[in-house]
Amino acid sequence: MADEHERIEAVFEELVELVLRGEAPDLEGLFARHPELSAAERERLAVRARIFAGASDAERLPFERLGDFQLLRRLGAGGMGVVYLARQESLRRLTALKLMRPELAGDATAARRFEREARAVAQLQHPGIVGVYAAGEEQGVRFLALEYLEGQSLDELLRAEGPRLEPTRVVRWGRELAEALSSAHAQGVVHRDVKPSNVRIGLDGRARLLDFGLAQLADASALSASGSFRGTPYYASPEQVDPRGKTIDARTDVYSLGATLYQCLTGQPPFEGASSAEVFHGILTREPLRPRVLAPAISRDLETVLLKALEKDPARRYASAEAFARDLAALLEMRPIAARPPGSFTRVVKWTRRNRGTSAAAGVALVLGLAFLGLLIGQRMQARRRFEAELARAAATRATDESEEGLRAVERALALRPEDGRALALRAQLVRDAAKTHARESLDRARADS
Structure with missing residues (x-):
């Protein structure tokens, strides 16, 4: 029952907002926007809407007086109450007198909400908050006497x-x-x-x-x-x-x-x-x-x-x-x-x-892009390791006079990184080493022949 009352109250307030904006209370449109309402809840809302419409059509006052207050004219309405300009006789001042809607009489939840508003405003003192003068019940009607603000x-x-x-x-x-x-x-x-x-x-x-x-x-x-x-x-x-x-x-x-x-x-x-x-x-x-x-x-x-x-x-x-x-x-x-x-x-x-749809597609593209980037980085790292290994092998041959093997190793390194300065310099050294080795071997053969 609590859920049902909450649903009806929320939808009724939406109806009231439409009426207060000067729009026709289109119940069918309202129900279409709220398919969660049961048939019984729709019927209850329809009854309340008819009562509300009847009250809204007339500027007539429900009564001339309510206790210490003389009602002067209707100011407006909301989901919970109707507000009238009233004169508080004892203090000779104008007030905005808020009366609970008659169709809510006997509604315990509505009564608690009305009382809660009175308690809340009564304890607040600030120039930016409309104050409350009095609260109570007269002739079976709950009321709030609020500061009237033109x-x-x-x-x-x-x-x-x-x-x-x-x-x-x-x-x-x-x-x-x-x-x-x-x-x-x-x-x-x-x-x-x-x-x-x-x-x-x-x-x-x-x-x-x-x-x-x-x-x-x-x-x-x-x-x-x-x-x-x-x-x-x-x-x-x-x-x-x-x-x-x-x-x-x-x-x-x-x-x-x-x-x-x-x-x-x-x-x-x-x-x-x-x-x-x-x-x-x-x-x-x-x-x-x-x-x-x-x-x-x-x-x-x-x-x-x-x-x-x-x-x-x-x-x-x-x-x-x-x-x-x-x-x-x-x-x-x-x-x-x-x-x-x-x-x-x-x-x-x-x-x-x-942009959930766009971001989902972008997410897929990002994942694929990151996967490709990871593959590319992996390949580059592997090539770098091979380059360094061939370069180290070529440098080691200088100590063993294996310049020919060194030259083959440095050429393999340059195939991976053709413009690398270290590899080019090492190749030049290995070429000189190979030339010296070749010259020395030729001299040794000449001497042996003589």
Whole structure:
């Protein structure tokens, strides 16, 4: 049952994302992208989709008041809740009042997630994190009263001004978000769902982080006993997609923030696909296109910082959000960054991962080339040994006055290395020795005849 609930939740959130982007909720297309869903799971999703569509069609309020809060208008919705602009009567302030969806009433897992968000945000105090004023339950409805921040979500800004945004703005927002994440991590909270729709850009131009519904708290690390994926596919880290034997920690948020900035700067997420499965495959097995290929105006240092944050191996990423923030600040201040482009060996490994078919053929060619090279080197070494042996044999004949035999040996050496200086010099000496020997023998015969 836990696996079933996780699957339904993940697919329902994907449906919500489509609706919030202004697209029609195409259930058939959604089901085609998720063939793993059973018939019963599809039916449950269809029911929830109808309820969601009904709630989305109307701007009407579900009720005028909820305890101390007067509802004013609907602001937006997500997979877990609907957010309304509300006025807290006792303190006479505006709040973003998040109400759990009515179809999730009685859902224990959803209730735990709602409570987890309240606990996570309540313990965080940072200007880059939207704060919580109150949490509770009224009239059987769970609610969170959050700080109301006028402005736009980052995904709304991308739709309005995108697909690419001006790099300096993006880097500044990235630094602010990395600093906010660093503060959360220092207090034992990992967000686990950093993405454009969970970033709010205020009227003051500052970026703030919201929606800690998937947050991992230090005292409650086992959030999904089944190990099922939770989050948004495009911005998920490799360890979220395949958590076997891996740790979800601060570096997970570093990856997701890197993916968010990558989309803002290049106009597309690091990996795309027709289904979640295709996106997951890319996250696990491929390397993202270098940002400058998609947006040549991006500086080399900015590209290096993005790719450092998007390393598949957490050990190769920024070790913390604070380190990520420092390099983003260095970019803004035109100082040297700490990150370095990958070395030659790392680039070869990444190229192999990105071009598996080509690299397989190249691997075969490399093996054959190395085998031929080994054969060639072996032949040369054998020829060298023969040359040295013939040269040594020729030199030894000088001591025994066997110049003719020496000349035959040096000729065999020169056949192997015709231009060798030692062999040529030895041959000249042996020729002189042979001439002297011949002259001496002729003189001896002449004397004998007389």
